[in-house]
Amino acid sequence: MDYHSPASFVEASALAANATGITRFLAGGTDVLVQLRSDLVTPDTLIDIKKINGVRDITRNADGSWTLGVAATGAEMSEHPELGRDWPGVVEAMDLIGSTQVQGRATLTGNLCNGSPAADSVPAMVAAGVTVTVTGPDGARELAVEDIPTGPGKTALAKGELISAVNIPARGANGGDAYLRFIPRTEMDIAVVGVGVNLRLDGDKIIEARVSLGAVAPTVLLVEDCAKAIIGTTLDEVALDALATAASAACNPIDDKRGTIEFRTEVAGVLAKRTAKIAYARAKGEHA
Amino acid sequence: MALDDRKSEFNFVGTRPDRPDGLDKVTGRAKFGADAYAPGMLHGAILRSPHAHARIIKIDASKAEAHKDVKAVVTRADFSDKPEFKPGLEGEFWNVLENVMAGEKALYDGHAIAAVAATSALAARDALKLIEVEYEVLPHVTDVDKAMAPDAPVIREGAADYSVPAGMHPNVVRYHESGHGEVEAGFAEADLVIEDSFATEATHQGYIEPHACLAMLGNDGKGELWCTTQGHWYAQKYCAAALGIETAQLRVTASEIGGGFGGKTTVFIEPVALALSRKANRPVKLVMSRSEVFRATGPTSSASMDIKIGMKKDGTITGAQGIFRLQGGAFPGAPGDMTAMCGFAPYNLTNVRQVGYDVMANRPKQAAYRAPGAPMGAFAVESVIDELCKKLGLDPIDVRLKNAAHEGTKANYGPTYERIGLVETLEAAKAHPHYAAPLKPGQGRGISCGFWFNHGGETSVSLALSEDGSAQLMVGTPDIGGSRASMALMAAEVLGIPYENIRVTIADTATLGYNDVSHGSRVTYASGLATIKAAKHAVEKLCERAAVKWGIPGDAVKWEDGCAVPSGPNAGDFDPMPLADITADMGATGGPISGHFEATPEGAGVSFGTHIVDAEVDPETGKTSVIRYTVIQDAGKAIHPDYVEGQFQGGAAQGIGWALNEEYVYGEDGRLQNSIFLDYRIPVASDLPMIDTVIVEVPNPGHPFGVRGVGETGIVPPLAAIANAVSNAAGVRMRQLPMSPPRILAALKENG
C-alpha cells in the first residue's frame, strides 16, 4: 500500500489520477480504516488529505454562506459558535455519527463519499442545499450533494477527482432546518430511516422547502412531492399527513437486518412529520 | 437497601470494600487474554467456512505453506481424534473437537477449516487467502422448527441419543420429559385455559473481550497456555486430550477475563494455537476478531415453545404444560431439558408436564449463557400467566404468590424444595414503591418470576499465611464477577484479619487441584465455602501453635477476632495472641502455616427472583423505552452487596437487549448477517434506565454463611417481564423476541 500526504488538492488529484488499483482518500478514516482493519477494502493507494492547508477551516463568507474544509470534523462543527445557529439540522446530523471518539475524526465529506445510503449527514446536507467543490485533472467543478452518490458505495466522482470544499448556502431570514433518524437504540447505530427538512417561512406560511430521505433507497432522495405537500401551508394536520404520504410514497427500500420494507416506508412518513415540525419551529425562531 | 440497615452478625461479610482488581483494571495494568507476549512469538489466524453446510472435498494449503512468513498450517489432521486417557471427556470430546476444527463437513458459516501461524498478524490473515478449499455445498437449515420438519437436511446421522422417541427427525438429538399429576384433568378443572406459541432468537453473551490466547507446546509434549477462560482446568484437560499429551504436562494460566457469561466455559482457539505452536516450534498467539466471536463462538439457543396453562377464577393454576424446542447449532447440547425444567419451577403445581427437545441446525455450537435455557422458558410461561391474570382480572403478583413454590413443594422437575426465597421476593415486589407507581398513557408494567438451579462443582482452595500475618488465598475459579473481593471478605471473616491484608490469586493449573469452571453461579458458593473451610483449617493450626507457645493442650485454644484465646477459664490466663504474633515465628514453632480444602459441595441452593419493569412504546414507530426497572432476588447472604447488585443489574441489562433488539440474523444463504456490534444490537448505556435492586436474604442451608449463587437467576425474568410490560403498553401480546420496532409496529398494525 502506498501512502501519500499531498500539500494541495491539485497534487492529490494527480496522485489519484495516476494510481492503479484501489484508491482511497483519508479524511477522518472512520470508514477507510475500519474497512481496512476488517479486511473489507485494502487500498493500494491511500491519499491523506489532512496535510493540505486550510482543510480544517470553517469559514463564514461575506454573503453569509459557509465554506467548510474537507477535514473539518463533527466535533469541530458542533463546537463552532455560529455554524449550528445557522444550520442546526446539518450540525446535529453530523453529530449523530458514532461516539465522541468518532466525532473527533469523522467528516461530512467522508460521510458523503463513503456512499452509504444511510449516511446521516447527507439528507441534512441535501435539504440544506449544500454543494461541494470537486477538484480533478481538468480543474474544479461544483456539484450538488444529491448528485454525488450514485448507488451504495458509489459516487459521481471520476478517477482523479476529489472534493476540495463543502459549501453551505447562507441561512437567510425565517429559515430553519432539522434532521431526525430512526434507530432502535439511542445512539451508536445506523439509520433505518433518516429525514432532513429545510424550509423558509413568510409569516406562518411555508414558502420554500426541501425534504430529503436517507436509508430508504439506494441513494439519498430529494423528494419534490414532500416539499410540494408543505409549501404554501402552515404545516397544519392536513399538510403533515400529505407530507407523510409523499415521504412514504417516495421510499424504495430493502428488507435487511436493519429494517423491513414496510417499516421503513411507514416510519419515513412519521419521521418526516416530526422533522418538519422541528424545522418549522426553528424557522419561527423557537429554538428547541 | 435492606442489607445496610440489618444488624449483621458478620464483621466483614456484607460490607462493600473496593475490589482488589479495581486499580489494575482502570489503569490498564490488568493483563487480559490478548496482553501476553513471548519471545519469538508467531501470530495465528483461522480460515472459516463461508458456507452454512458443505462437504470439504479438498484443502490445498501448499501455497500458504510455501510463503516465507508462514511457519505452520494445521487442519483437523493435526488433532487427536480420541481422548484416550482422559476420563470425563467422553460425551463432549468429539463435538468440541469438531467445533474447534471441521472434519468432513463445514457445519455452519464461520466453522474453522484450517489455521496458519505467521510472523505477523497481518501476514497470518493474508496467508489464509492462499489456502484453497474445495467445497460441495449442501442444503442447510437454521430455524429450529424447520430443522425438525421431515424434509430438513440431516446435519449428522446418528447424533441422537437413546432419549429421542422413534420417528423423529435425526436433527432431534435429545429429548426430555418430566412432570407430575394429570394435566388434562387439570385443564378440565380450570375456568380459563390459554394455549399459545412463542419464539426467541439466539443471542450472544456479548462479552467485551474476544477470545485470545498464547500457546507454547514443544515436541517433548510439555506446554504452556495463557488464555481468557472461565475454566482453565477444563481447557487443560481438553487441550491435552486434543493434542494427545498428558494433562499434567500442560500448564494453563487464566488471564484477567473481560466477561464470559457462560461463553468462555469451553475452548475454541486454544487447541488450535497449541497445534500451531507444536508444528512451528514457536509460541503462537491467537486473537479472535469480533466477527469471529459472533460467527464461531457460542451464542445461546433459539427456541420455539408451546405453552398451555389452566387457571381458576381465584388464580389457582390447575394444569400447566410446556413444549420447548431448542436449537443449539450443529451439535448436541441445546438445553431443551433445562428450559423445560425451569419454566414452571417457581410454582407449586398439582398437574404439570414439560417436554424439551434438543435440535441441531446449521449454526455455531451454542454455549452456556447465564442460566442456559431458563430465560426462554420463563418468557413463554410467564407471558401466558400474565395473559391469564389480565383476562381474569387478577393482580399478577397475587396470582404468583397464590401459586408460589415454597419449602416442601414438590418441584415440577422432581425434587422437593428446601428453604427457598421466592415468596419473599414476591412480597418485596408487592411492597416496593415501583409496583404502586402510576403509569402514563402509552406505558405498561410487567412482572415475572425466574428460577435457576445453581451448582456446586469440584473445588479446591489453598490459603497460605505470611510471616507478617497477611494471607494469600489461591482459588481456581476465574473471577468473572468480583469474586476475589468476596473470597477475601469470607477469609477475613474467619481469620479475623483486615480484608486489605488478604491477596486473592486465581491459581494456574500447576499450583492447585482441579477446579470446575466458573459457571452455574457456583463461585461465591463453592469457592466461598472452600475458602471458609481452608481458612478454618489454617485457624486450627494457628490455635495449635498458640497452644504450644502457651504450653497448654491444643483443644484449650479457640479463635476470636483474629486472635488465639484460651477456650475457657480452666485453660489458663493468657492475653489474646494475634495472628501476626503466631506467624512471626511460625518457622520455629512447626513450619509454614497454611490451610486447604477440596470437595464437590452439593448444597448450592436453588434461587428465585422477581422483576418489575415499566416500558413505553412509541405507537408510531414501535420503539420501546424501558423507563423503570427493579430487580428483586434472593441472594441467601450477600457477601459483597455491590457485586450482588452488579449481577442483578447485569442480568437485567442483558435481558433488555435480548428482549428488545439482540438477535442472530441469518440470510437465505445461511450466513450470519450481523456479525459486528453495529448490527448486533446490544444495549448501549443510554438505552438503559437506572436498574434498581433489592437483595432478599433467605439463607441457603448448604453454605456456612448462607450464600446462594446470584450470577444467573437475574437473566431469567427479564424477557418475560419486559414482554409483559411491552404487551401491556402496546395493547397487543408480543410472543416473539426480539420485540424490535418493526415487529411491534407490524403487531400494532395487525391489531388495527
Ligand SMILES: Cc1cc2nc3c(=O)[nH]c(=O)nc-3n(C[C@H](O)[C@H](O)[C@H](O)COP(=O)(O)OP(=O)(O)OC[C@H]3O[C@@H](n4cnc5c(N)ncnc54)[C@H](O)[C@@H]3O)c2cc1C
Ligand atoms: C463506531 C462508528 C460509528 C459510526 N456511526 C455512524 C453513524 O451513526 N452515521 C453515519 O452516517 N456514519 C457512521 N459511521 C461511519 C463514518 O464515521 C462516517 O461515514 C464518517 O462521516 C466518515 O468520515 P471520515 O472523514 O472518517 O471518512 P474516511 O473514512 O476518511 O473516508 C470515507 C470515504 O470518503 C472518501 N473521501 C474522504 N475524503 C474525500 C475527499 N475529500 N474527496 C473524495 N472522497 C473522499 C474516502 O476515499 C472513503 O471512501 C460510523 C463509523 C464508526 C467507526
